[in-house]
Amino acid sequence: MAELLSVRGLRVDFATDRGPAQVLDGINLDIAPGEVVGLVGESGCGKTTLARAILGILPQGAARLRGGEVRFRGTDLLTQDPAVVNEQVRGRAITFIPQDPFTSFSPLFPIGAQIMDLMKWKSPRARGQARPAALFGRYPRARRRADREAVLEILRAVQIPEPARALRRLPHEFSGGQRQRLMIAMALLPEPDLVIADEPTTALDVTIQAQILRLLRELVKARGVSVLFTTHDLGTAHELCDRIVVMYAGQEMEAAPTDAFFGRPAHPYTRRLLDSVPGPDGLIRDIPGEVPSLVAPPPGCRFHPRCDHATAECRVERPAPRALTDGHEVRCHHPVDSPAGGSG
Amino acid sequence: MSTVWFVLTRLARDRSALIGLALIALLVLAAVAAPLLATHPDDVFELHPSERLRAPSSTHWLGTDRMGSDVYSRLLFGARITILIGLIAVGASLIIGVPIGLVAGYYHGWVSDALMRVSDIFLAVPQVVLAIAIAQTLGPSLPNVILALSVTYWPWFARVVYAETRAVQKEAFIESTAALGASPWRLTVLHVLPNIASPIIVRSSIGMGFTILTAAALGFLGLGPPPPTPEWGRTIAESREFLPDAWWYAAAPGLAIFLTVMGFNLLGDGLRDVLDPRLRRSPARDG
Numbered sequence: 001m002a003e004l005l006s007v008r009g010l011r012v013d014f015a016t017d018r019g020p021a022q023v024l025d026g027i028n029l030d031i032a033p034g035e036v037v038g039l040v041g042e043s044g045c046g047k048t049t050l051a052r053a054i055l056g057i058l059p060q061g062a063a064r065l066r067g068g069e070v071r072f073r074g075t076d077l078l079t080q081d082p083a084v085v086n087e088q089v090r091g092r093a094i095t096f097i098p099q100d101p102f103t104s105f106s107p108l109f110p111i112g113a114q115i116m117d118l119m120k121w122k123s124p125r126a127r128g129q130a131r132p133a134a135l136f137g138r139y140p141r142a143r144r145r146a147d148r149e150a151v152l153e154i155l156r157a158v159q160i161p162e163p164a165r166a167l168r169r170l171p172h173e174f175s176g177g178q179r180q181r182l183m184i185a186m187a188l189l190p191e192p193d194l195v196i197a198d199e200p201t202t203a204l205d206v207t208i209q210a211q212i213l214r215l216l217r218e219l220v221k222a223r224g225v226s227v228l229f230t231t232h233d234l235g236t237a238h239e240l241c242d243r244i245v246v247m248y249a250g251q252e253m254e255a256a257p258t259d260a261f262f263g264r265p266a267h268p269y270t271r272r273l274l275d276s277v278p279g280p281d282g283l284i285r286d287i288p289g290e291v292p293s294l295v296a297p298p299p300g301c302r303f304h305p306r307c308d309h310a311t312a313e314c315r316v317e318r319p320a321p322r323a324l325t326d327g328h329e330v331r332c333h334h335p336v337d338s339p340a341g342g343s344g
Numbered sequence: 345m346s347t348v349w350f351v352l353t354r355l356a357r358d359r360s361a362l363i364g365l366a367l368i369a370l371l372v373l374a375a376v377a378a379p380l381l382a383t384h385p386d387d388v389f390e391l392h393p394s395e396r397l398r399a400p401s402s403t404h405w406l407g408t409d410r411m412g413s414d415v416y417s418r419l420l421f422g423a424r425i426t427i428l429i430g431l432i433a434v435g436a437s438l439i440i441g442v443p444i445g446l447v448a449g450y451y452h453g454w455v456s457d458a459l460m461r462v463s464d465i466f467l468a469v470p471q472v473v474l475a476i477a478i479a480q481t482l483g484p485s486l487p488n489v490i491l492a493l494s495v496t497y498w499p500w501f502a503r504v505v506y507a508e509t510r511a512v513q514k515e516a517f518i519e520s521t522a523a524l525g526a527s528p529w530r531l532t533v534l535h536v537l538p539n540i541a542s543p544i545i546v547r548s549s550i551g552m553g554f555t556i557l558t559a560a561a562l563g564f565l566g567l568g569p570p571p572p573t574p575e576w577g578r579t580i581a582e583s584r585e586f587l588p589d590a591w592w593y594a595a596a597p598g599l600a601i602f603l604t605v606m607g608f609n610l611l612g613d614g615l616r617d618v619l620d621p622r623l624r625r626s627p628a629r630d631g
Contacts, residue, residue, distance in 0.1 A: 055523045057522045089525070090525030091523070095523075096523035096524065098523070103516040104516040106538075107539070108539055117534075118524055186524075196523075
């Protein structure tokens with residue numbers, strides 16, 4: 001299958017007082033057209049950095065790209081002219097749902113002004129038109145009317161009451177859940193191929209979370225949009241995603257279709273992660289040890305200091321990703337309980 | 345329009361801001377209508393040696409000065425100079441300081457460091473001292489005073505804008521907008537600038553008072569516009585040798601400077617409270 005997005009060996013360092021921290025350490029990630037991929041991992045494993053690196057909005061000054069490529073429909077976004085990426089990819093082919101809906105709208109302008117400003121430049125109906133070079137370009141009236149209809153329609157789809165009036169309201173007049181639904185609406189309006197949702201529900205309470213996730217899944221499936229969904233919540237990932245990628249210390253550890261991921265996890269880290277979800281018995285089995293330092297990461301396999309199955313090989317040599325059956329990939333010398341695996 | 349109206353109605357509820365606004369309105373009225381309000385409009389340039397140093401009376405409301413000119417009339421025309429200096433100096437500082445602050449705040453790296461170190465050098469020397477040095481070098485005249493004040497006041501704007509830009513840049517909506525493909529230009533001009541408008545406006549108001557005070561100090565030291573310009577600082581300097589007998593001669597321009605500076609400072613503080621966007625209602629409900 002032709003991949004929509006293909007991240008290969010991406011490396012990003014962050015400058016710290018103790019030296020460069022390898023936040024992304026040769027990570028690989030594939031997303032097929034129409035696929036919802038969950039990127040799961042503990043806090044600080046590099047999920048958000050990966051999302052930002054794909055969008056090309058790593059924090060200036062602190063972050064440094066060290067290598068790898070981000071291929072979107074075949075072209076490497078990292079080496080392409082930033083102005084072209086800004087115009088054709090960001091906000092158009094790839095859109096973004098931010099983590100925190102409370103601060104993701106500018107507090108000064110009504111919602112409608114902010115949405116229409118996006119549509120002025122990134123509306124699907126603007127495609128192929130000559131782009132005005134000026135900062136304050138003209139907005140053709142006919143397209144404006146059509147865009148406004150599309151906006152009202154999607155606001156109804158994300159269940160914003162009284163859409164026409166809502167457009168005149170300021171961001172602080174909406175609840176957190178409403179603001180996140182507005183963000184989802186904004187991310188879908190340019191009719192993108194890929195939506196990157198960076199923990200879109202962590203700032204919301206549990207009941208609203210479920211409601212928004214269901215809405216998001218319905219909307220993207222109906223439109224055939226791919227989604228990269230980052231979360232630290234396995235339950236959420238199970239509900240929403242077609243395929244799940246587990247990240248640990250800046251590398252992908254395991255990638256598998258959702259059923260295989262929960263049914264036959266092959267990486268010891270994945271197993272520990274699944275075990276650490278509190279079960280009906282109420283016991284929480286945490287993973288012994290600590291998340292490794294990214295400034296001086298352990299040699300060999302990043303997970304070996306916390307792994308029961310670690311051998312001498314794991315301490316020295318970094319495992320390469322290896323394919324198991326049915327699109328199941330694992331980065332481990334001794335994948336657990338699998339036909340292609342070693343002794344364990 | 346509704347925003348301007350909203351700010352004004354809120355200001356009207358803040359007593360000290362209202363006093364500030366009234367004082368500034370009075371100053372503007374004095375400056376604009378000086379020829380109509382003055383009892384002796386020709387006294388700006390005319391001398392009446394026989395009438396010198398008269399105490400306040402019904403003909404000379406604030407007495408006369410050492411040349412026999414009407415203090416009240418000269419005070420009104422002095423307001424024009426004061427406003428002119430304040431507006432042009434603050435305007436020029438805005439034009440220089442705001443773009444420098446935005447660029448330094450938005451970009452990280454040597455450009456930003458270089459710009460901020462240059463403004464730090466200006467801030468390291470007290471503004472009055474630097475302005476005196478510049479005005480002295482260029483020679484006493486009105487344009488030179490304005491130039492000296494502009495050159496020394498812009499770093500305050502650069503500093504404020506730099507700090508606010510850095511703070512706003514960390515906001516999620518800037519990141520979201522960048523993720524939607526907005527160019528750096530768009531981000532700074534359309535998203536950062538409006539969000540830091542309040543501190544800039546507040547700084548401008550306080551800067552007006554500050555600049556007018558410094559201009560008066562330059563005038564007092566003889567570095568302002570030459571006589572017979574009715575500049576307030578110069579008038580106070582002239583009056584010194586006639587104190588304490590001709591008290592009105594120094595008191596009138598002194599009080600005028602005091603009230604003007606206080607007016608701008610009170611308005612600045614009031615604006616700071618009013619311009620908080622969280623207090624705003626949406627235009628939809630304004631009726």
